[in-house]
Amino acid sequence: MLLRFVSIALLRMRAMTRCHNKKARLASIEGNVRRARPVQIATAIRVGGLARIKSKRIKQILAAIEAERGRIDLEFLRKLSPEEAEQKLISYLGVGMKTARCVQLFALGQKAFPVDTHVHRVAGRLGLIPQKTSREQAHNLLGAAVPKNKMYSFHINLIRHGREVCTARKPKCEKCTLRRDCPRAGVS
Numbered sequence: 001m002l003l004r005f006v007s008i009a010l011l012r013m014r015a016m017t018r019c020h021n022k023k024a025r026l027a028s029i030e031g032n033v034r035r036a037r038p039v040q041i042a043t044a045i046r047v048g049g050l051a052r053i054k055s056k057r058i059k060q061i062l063a064a065i066e067a068e069r070g071r072i073d074l075e076f077l078r079k080l081s082p083e084e085a086e087q088k089l090i091s092y093l094g095v096g097m098k099t100a101r102c103v104q105l106f107a108l109g110q111k112a113f114p115v116d117t118h119v120h121r122v123a124g125r126l127g128l129i130p131q132k133t134s135r136e137q138a139h140n141l142l143g144a145a146v147p148k149n150k151m152y153s154f155h156i157n158l159i160r161h162g163r164e165v166c167t168a169r170k171p172k173c174e175k176c177t178l179r180r181d182c183p184r185a186g187v188s
């Protein structure tokens with residue numbers, strides 16, 4: 001989640017940047033991020049919650065990336081295998097497996113399967129993972145089970161199903177298209 005907010009902050013700052021030249025614009029974004037105070041980043045990402053903590057972490061991660069790479073740029077991750085990219089991402093303070101895999105799936109186009117709260121809940125109810133499977137274990141189980149060419153769509157669809165139908169409280173089993181195959185149909 002954290003690096004998704006880095007991306008959001010970068011995009012918001014890009015929108016604020018008036019330069020028309022691409023190179024100049026990118027340099028300006030880097031400059032903005034480097035100079036931004038945590039409170040400014042917090043304002044840009046407030047919609048996601050926990051903005052104060054995340055903004056500090058974002059500054060720390062950006063500083064770490066810049067110290068390591070000489071600039072704020074994660075393009076080098078594209079040259080790594082998905083496993084290596086995941087390990088690199090989770091080495092940054094505050095970045096967990098879900099965040100790492102979201103960056104891989106959405107920003108890098110790598111085959112990775114993130115498990116958020118909705119994916120975890122719905123997969124558990126449908127019996128795709130054993131009950132009481134931890135989120136971390138679910139990453140490994142679902143990551144191995146979901147076909148690589150379906151990781152993006154399956155992730156998106158499970159989240160949507162979890163938000164709209166298989167909600168944490170009072171899931172709408174009577175309307176659910178999966179109810180005939182679901183071992184937890186009727187759960188309250």
Ligand code: SF4
Pocket residue numbers: 125126165166167171172173176177178179180182183184185186187
């Ligand atoms: S039948 Fe109910 S518990 Fe099962 S997936 Fe559908 S909404 Fe969720």
